Amino acid sequence: MQNNVINASVSTQNLTFRPGGTPALFEVIVNNDSDQFANFQIEITAAGETRNPDYRWYKLEPEVAAAKPPGSSTTFQVFVLNSPIPGFVGTVNLTVTIFSPQLAQQRRLVLRLKIEPDNQPTMLSVELPVREFQVYPRNTVDIPVRVRNLSQQTVNVTLRFAGVDVSWLVSSAERRFALDPGGQTEAVFQCQPLSVVQAPSDIYPFTIEATSISGYPAIAEGNLEVLPVGFVEFSVTQNLQIIPLQGGWLPNWKADNNSFELVFRNASNLFQEINLKLQGRDWRKCTFKTVPTTANLNLGETTKLILDVQTNRPWLGIGKTLLLEAKPELSDQRLGSTDPATQNLELRVLPILPLWLQLAILLLLLALLALLFQPEPIMHTRSVNSVGFSGTSLSVVSGADDCTLRLWNINGDRLEPASINYDGLSVACDRQQKPKGLLAITNDAVEVARFIPLENDRVAVGLDNGVIELRDVPTGKKRNELQDQKDPKAKGDRVFDLAFTKNSLDLFSGYGSGKVRQWTRTSTNDNFQPEPKVIDLQTQQQLSGFQVRGLTLSPDDQTLVMSGNYKRFLLWQWNQSLTKNKLPNLSVQKLEKLDQRIGREDYIWGLAFVPDSADKILATSDSGGYITIWNLDKCQNQANPQNQISELNCPILDRWSASKLSVRSLAFNEDGRLLVSAGDDGRVMMWYLTPEHKLDKIKAATGEIIYQSTEKINTIAVKTINQTSAIVSGSEDSQVRLHPHKIKSGS
Helix, strand or coil: CCCCCEEEEECCCEEEECCCCCCEEEEEEEEECCCCCECCEEEEEECCCCCCCCCCCEEEECCECCCECCCCEEEEEEEECCCCCCCCCEEEEEEEEEEECCCCEEEEEEEEEEECCCCCCCCEEEECCCCEEEECCCCCEEEEEEEEECCCCCEEEEEEEECCCHHHECCCCEEEEEECCCCEEEEEEEECCCCCCCCCCCEEEEEEEEEECCEEEEEEEEEEEECCCCCEEEEECCCEEEECCCCCCCCCCCCCEEEEEEEEEECCCCCEEEEEEEECCCHHHEEEEEECCCEEECCCCEEEEEEEEEECCCCCCCCEEEEEEEEEEECCHHHCCCECCCEEEEEEECCCCCHHHHHHHHHHHHHHHHHHHCCCCCCCCCCEEEEEECCCCCEEEEEECCCEEEEEEEECCEEEECCCECCCCCEECCEECCCECEEEECCCCEEEEEEECCEEEEEEEEECCCCEEEEECCCCCEEEEECCCCCCCCCCCCEEEEEECCCCCEEEEEECCCEEEEEECCCCCCCCCCCCEEEEHHHCHHHCCCCEEEEEECCCCCEEEEEEECCEEEEEECCCCCCCCCCCCEEEEECCCCCCCCCCCCEEEEEEECCCCCCCEEEEEECCCEEEEEEHHHCEEECCCCCCCEEEECCEEEEEECCCCCEEEEEECCCCCEEEEEECCCEEEEEEECCCCCECHHHHCCCEEEEECCCCEEEEEEEEECCEEEEEEEECCCCEEEEEEECCCCC
16 A cells, blocks of 8 residues: 555445435544644535535534544544535435645545425525625715525515614615526615714624525625724914913912813714824923823814923023924824824913013113213202293293202203303302203292293393392393392392283282382383382281282283282282372282181182183182182172272182192193193193183093192193193202193194
8 A cells, every 4th residue: 555545434325414404414534544644624515516605505523634643533524504506306426525735645435415305495595796895984885796596486585784784775775576496686785884973984794684485594794894084183272372371470480381272173983092292393391291191082072182381481581482393193093193283382481580570670770870870960959939931932941949040942852951051160059050051040049930021031030038130041141130129128028929011111029028019111121120119918907918929910911910828819900000108909809708718828829811812811729729710801899998909709710629739830821722730749730621711521621630740849831832732840859841742632
């Protein structure tokens, strides 16, 4: 006997099988008569059968024998499950083929299988020409099915599709039709997965079953793969964040982090897990963490990821901006990256010391340096009592308690010392004075300074010692000096105010003694006569203790108004000649009816006529903080005994509270529609008046604050220059200030 010979035998030569009954069994015994290890396989074929891989009519145990040593044997059990030829009844030869990969030989054995009739034979076969299908959501795919009638009679067939959601099928999941004996037909099931959210990407097994009333069902299996599609949308709620989160006025050195809110929306049919990677130009300068660490995204779901970024903050500087880039990484990258793949982030890192504090420290240092190295500003050295514009409005003269007169030039919106330097020792009132802009040094404190009309190169100065000096501008040279030589008490009688007539031929001066003097001259080329006309108001019982604090002339130069304590002002029709032993035509207006308590220290401080008006409209301000507008043309005189001053009852056009403290100075602009006031509350106020000379409550019922100071303001003057109100003030802090103010439309 040759080597590598396969010896085999079957347990029977005849076998009977009834379809639908118990499987028929026979055994195949294989002997290894070779000189090497070998394993064996067997295959069974039936005469006249049609090979169909989907139709298995027998089963082997084992299917493949393990390698056995020489001389050993292997027993295979063969179970006949169905008829090898569907629908056949009778005897068929079965061929058993035994082979071994190692021995390269085979052996065949033959037995007869008798197939008996069955009450429910197999009549149908189902075949899928294609077993694997791919489709995108919302797209359709055709699944063809081939059905064959194996019986010898017409069969009514029911074809059912199962295994995937029936809602994916375009039409019914069931087909019904009749098949002729031995006939074949093809049916198509059209499948359309739903939206991206409702059709996750996966492989879905399905079955197609063909059934008939009188036979066994036939089944074919396949797979439907839903392909991945869609995207994961990536956005950031706010791309710019600032450290610290809450900006504050105070240093916050503990704040070193801030968070970005990252938003992900799954618009694909893939379940995703997202991990975040931080990159970009400055990612090494910071540390980060995400909450949660991983974002889980179901289909159609939107979720948020908090990216917390931490970095070191500088103490100084204007801050820095870190440029970062957030890049999500998807667990399933079949669709690539998110859309967009990255997001640019900006982290603004502010210094620990806020910028305002740095600037404040810097300004403080600069201020200290300025105090150390800058020259002392030019100004008066004591309280400023009087300011006044020249007729050209381009220069201002000021007088103060430091015994000086100063000249200032208007340069745009600034007031600058005039470009003159005092020639001589600049010491006044025992104090060193800055020579620049110093017009003159007087013999005593200056109470009032007034430019002489028609002579803008000359100014009259009233001093605390009772002297009136007339000086040239800008040389400061003293041209004349006025003092009542016949009155022994004139020396030291303070000159509180001066008033010129428009032709400059008459000068009125008011004194603390209650006297008013009228100085006259025949022409502007002459000096004033040394002997004035004098009115002593304190000689009247009703004016005992009265001081003349303010003087002003009406626009027609016919009426001189004198104001002082006890909240009174007097009118003098001065053009009437004085007669011996008779007072001039004087009358007094008292405010007792307006104020219940009036004493010696209650003053009318400010006086101002509406300029160039046909009516005599007078504004007064007092120590109670009130401003009152009077119509002097309609005053009524009350009859009084001879040689007594008559009392007035002048109508009040308007009256309002301008301050809780004394209002010391008033001034109208040229058209009388704007009234400016200043006083002890440190405010320069502008009041808008109606054509009827009443407070315009529509424009500014409470007035408009032009300037606010902590020091008292003693005096103001107003001029209109190029549609701008130029307001000059003099105050207790020795300063002369310019307050330019744009006039409102219609003012």
